[in-house]
Amino acid sequence: MSREVYEDMKVGNIAITKGVVVWTFVLALHTDPEIQGNSSYEFNPQKFADGDVKTCKYPQAYMPFGIGPRVCLGEHLATMEFKILIALIVSRFTLSPTYVHSPILRYIIVPQYGVNLCVKKL
Numbered sequence: 001m002s003r004e005v006y007e008d009m010k011v012g013n014i015a016i017t018k019g020v021v022v023w024t025f026v027l028a029l030h031t032d033p034e035i036q037g038n039s040s041y042e043f044n045p046q047k048f049a050d051g052d053v054k055t056c057k058y059p060q061a062y063m064p065f066g067i068g069p070r071v072c073l074g075e076h077l078a079t080m081e082f083k084i085l086i087a088l089i090v091s092r093f094t095l096s097p098t099y100v101h102s103p104i105l106r107y108i109i110v111p112q113y114g115v116n117l118c119v120k121k122l
């Protein structure tokens with residue numbers, strides 16, 4: 001995520017000059033054990049049971065849809081679409097017995113050995 005600095009400013013003890021574009025590496029924020037806790041690399045949907053902001057040390061450090069006045073306009077639509085999509089997938093397939101649960105970090109978190117699904121004729 002990026003923001004252009006419109007005037008010379010300081011963030012903590014870092015001086016930033018007008019015109020510089022500052023990038024936030026969101027993946028690092030979402031996986032840093034210092035911020036997210038020691039299980040930051042584990043796939044654990046349960047940690048969201050009490051809402052997004054309770055998942056990490058600083059509520060604003062969890063920002064898959066950005067943050068502030070330019071936050072993603074489609075956040076709620078996309079979240080709803082994901083819920084519908086997951087429900088549709090789960091209702092039509094079961095995981096193959098050969099499936100090995102092994103999420104790893106590439107550019108995003110992906111299943112290391114893929115996800116094999118059993119397809120049955122409806």
Ligand code: HEM
Nearest residue numbers: 001002064065066067068069070071072073074075077078
């Ligand atoms: C998984 C799905 C999506 C993700 C992860 C995502 C993520 C993001 C992020 C990180 C930003 C930048 C926010 C910022 O700079 O603070 C953004 C902006 C935006 N997104 Fe999404 N987005 C998703 C889906 C959608 C959908 C479905 C729509 C529209 C239907 C949408 C519309 C927008 C728009 C219009 C902006 C620009 C907002 C602005 O600059 O004021 N996004 N999105």
